Amino acid sequence: MAALTKEETEALIQEVLEIYPEQARKDRAKHLAINDQSLEKSNKCITSNRKSQPGVMTIRGCAYAGSKGVVWGPIKDMIHISHGPVGCGQYSRAGRRNYYVGTTGVNTFGTMNFTSDFQEKDIVFGGDKKLAKIMNEIEALFPLNKGISIQSECPIGLIGDDIEAVAKKANKEINKPVVPVRCEGFRGVSQSLGHHIANDAIRDWVLENRDGDESFATTPYDVAVIGDYNIGGDAWASRTLLEEMGLRVVAQWSGDGTIAEMEKTPKVKLNLIHCYRSMNYIARHMEEKYKIPWIEYNFFGPTKIAESLRKIAALFDETIQAGAEKVIAKYQAEYDAVIAKYKPRLQGKRVMLYVGGLRPRHVIGAYEDLGMEVVGTGYEFGHNDDYDRTIKEMGNATLIYDDVTGYEFEEFVKRVQPDLIGSGIKEKYIFQKMGIPFRQMHSWDYSGPYHGYDGFAIFARDMDMTLNNPCWKQVKAPWKTAESSDVAVAASV
Amino acid sequence: MPSVMLKKNAEGKLVFYVPKKDLEEVAESIEFDNPEKWGGEVLLSDGSKYYFEPMNEQPDFPVTLRAKRLD
Numbered sequence A: 001m002a003a004l005t006k007e008e009t010e011a012l013i014q015e016v017l018e019i020y021p022e023q024a025r026k027d028r029a030k031h032l033a034i035n036d037q038s039l040e041k042s043n044k045c046i047t048s049n050r051k052s053q054p055g056v057m058t059i060r061g062c063a064y065a066g067s068k069g070v071v072w073g074p075i076k077d078m079i080h081i082s083h084g085p086v087g088c089g090q091y092s093r094a095g096r097r098n099y100y101v102g103t104t105g106v107n108t109f110g111t112m113n114f115t116s117d118f119q120e121k122d123i124v125f126g127g128d129k130k131l132a133k134i135m136n137e138i139e140a141l142f143p144l145n146k147g148i149s150i151q152s153e154c155p156i157g158l159i160g161d162d163i164e165a166v167a168k169k170a171n172k173e174i175n176k177p178v179v180p181v182r183c184e185g186f187r188g189v190s191q192s193l194g195h196h197i198a199n200d201a202i203r204d205w206v207l208e209n210r211d212g213d214e215s216f217a218t219t220p221y222d223v224a225v226i227g228d229y230n231i232g233g234d235a236w237a238s239r240t241l242l243e244e245m246g247l248r249v250v251a252q253w254s255g256d257g258t259i260a261e262m263e264k265t266p267k268v269k270l271n272l273i274h275c276y277r278s279m280n281y282i283a284r285h286m287e288e289k290y291k292i293p294w295i296e297y298n299f300f301g302p303t304k305i306a307e308s309l310r311k312i313a314a315l316f317d318e319t320i321q322a323g324a325e326k327v328i329a330k331y332q333a334e335y336d337a338v339i340a341k342y343k344p345r346l347q348g349k350r351v352m353l354y355v356g357g358l359r360p361r362h363v364i365g366a367y368e369d370l371g372m373e374v375v376g377t378g379y380e381f382g383h384n385d386d387y388d389r390t391i392k393e394m395g396n397a398t399l400i401y402d403d404v405t406g407y408e409f410e411e412f413v414k415r416v417q418p419d420l421i422g423s424g425i426k427e428k429y430i431f432q433k434m435g436i437p438f439r440q441m442h443s444w445d446y447s448g449p450y451h452g453y454d455g456f457a458i459f460a461r462d463m464d465m466t467l468n469n470p471c472w473k474q475v476k477a478p479w480k481t482a483e484s485s486d487v488a489v490a491a492s493v
Numbered sequence B: 001m002p003s004v005m006l007k008k009n010a011e012g013k014l015v016f017y018v019p020k021k022d023l024e025e026v027a028e029s030i031e032f033d034n035p036e037k038w039g040g041e042v043l044l045s046d047g048s049k050y051y052f053e054p055m056n057e058q059p060d061f062p063v064t065l066r067a068k069r070l071d
C-alpha cells in the first residue's frame, strides 16, 4: 500500500475521532498529529503528558511501575520492597527482562519479589511496624544485600504512613542505604512521574554518599551509561563498544547496575543518556551540582551507532576519536553482512510503533538501515521534549499519536495497513489476531539485545523472522480463503 | 515563579529548561549579559519572556534560578 498523503492522514484522524462524544473528541484531537518536519517545536501540533480520558483503553502504567519497575528494580544488589498489597509487585515481577550477573537470592535479587503484603489490618492500623519488621527479616535472610529501597504502592500515600522515619531508623540499625520512594501509583498521569520521583530519591538518598571521598581512582575517560536497563543484555552490547573505543564505563544505570556504581557516578567525566525520558532528571542534576556534562546517544542500528560514537568521541581527545573510528571499522564487515542479508527481505516494509520512553524515536534509524519505513509512532508517556526530538526523525505526513487509545490504534492500523507493528504485550495479541506481524518492543519479545552492533544483527533477524513468517498466511480460517473451495472440490473428486 | 535550569549549549547560547513544563528553549536575548551584571528580561525563541532579578556577576552555569514570567 502506498503511503498516505497529508490530506488522507488528516481525514483518517477525523474519521477515528468521529466516534467520541464531543468533550472526549476535543481532548483526543490534541494528542493526534501529522508529522511536519518543518516544525521546530512539538507543542504546535501535539499535546502530551496529560491525564488519560476516563472510559478509553489506555496502555499506560502507574508511578510505582515507573519507579520500581523501571528505575530502581534493575539495581541488582539492593532489595526493593513493593510496599503495600502483594499484587502490584507480583504481577509485574521479572517482566522486563533486565539481565544481570550474580546469584539470585544470594548477592543479587533482580527477579525476586519482596513485598510487605498488606492486609486489612495494615490499612486500618498502618504498616510502619510491619515495614520495620520485614527489613530486619531481610537483613537476617539476605545478609549480602547492599541496601533496601521502599517502593510505595497506592495505599501507603492514602493511609499516610511515615516511611521516611522508618527508613531513617532502619538505616541506622542495618548500616546500609535504606531509601524510601514516594512513588504511589496514583501520582501523576503515567509511569513518567514515577521515573521522576525515583530520580529524585536517588538524588536525595544515594548520590551524595561519596561526596568528599576521593578514594576512588578516576581516569580522564570515565563515563556512566544512564538510562540503559539491560533488557535482553542491551547494556552489555553497548558497554563493549564504549570500552573498545577506550572509555571506562564506571556505572550502568540501572540495568545490571549496583548501588556502589551509582554512588561513584558523580566522579565521572561524562554522562551518556540512552533513555532520556526516564533519567534526564538525574543527569541534569549532576550537571548542575557536579558539573558533569551529559549527552544523548542512540545505539540502535549502524547509522545511529556510528553517529553516536563520533558524537561521544568528539568530547574526548584524539585517542578516543581514533578509537571510535576503529570500532566502527572493526564492525563494518559484520553489519554490512547483516544488511546485505536482510535488507532485500525487508526493503520497503512499513512499520508502526507505539512504545514507551525512547524507542518510538530511537529505533527508527535501525529500521531505516534495513530499508524499512516507520509510518506511525507514538509514546505512552512521552512529554513535549520527547516529541520535539521525534519530529525530525519521522517522515512528513506520518502519523504521531500520544497516549493512543486501544480503539484509535486499531483503527489506524486497519487503514494504514503496516507490514509490522512494534508495541507492547497488551497490544500484541489483538494485532496478531488481525493477522499483522507484531514484535513486542518493550522486552524485545523474549529476544535481544538490540543495542549495539551485536544487537543489530539480532534485531534484523527478529524482524525478518516475524515479518516473513509463513504463519501470517494461515491466519484466515481455511474455509474462508478463496482457494478453499477449489481444494474442497478437488478432495471430493 | 518557576524554577529554571540554565545552561550554556555547545554554541555558547543560554538554554532554558523548566522541568515542570518540559520547556526547553534557547534564549534569544538577555537584557544584561556582561561580567558585572547579569539578568533582567530574557526572550526565548518561542516568544515567551521571563525576568531574572539582575545580579552582580555571571552565574556559574549550569544553575537553577527562579524567574518571573512576563507575558
Ligand code: SF4
Pocket: A062, A063, A064, A065, A088, A152, A153, A154, A155, A184, A185, A186
Ligand atoms: S496503581 Fe497503585 S495499586 Fe495499581 S499497580 Fe500501581 S501502585 Fe499498585
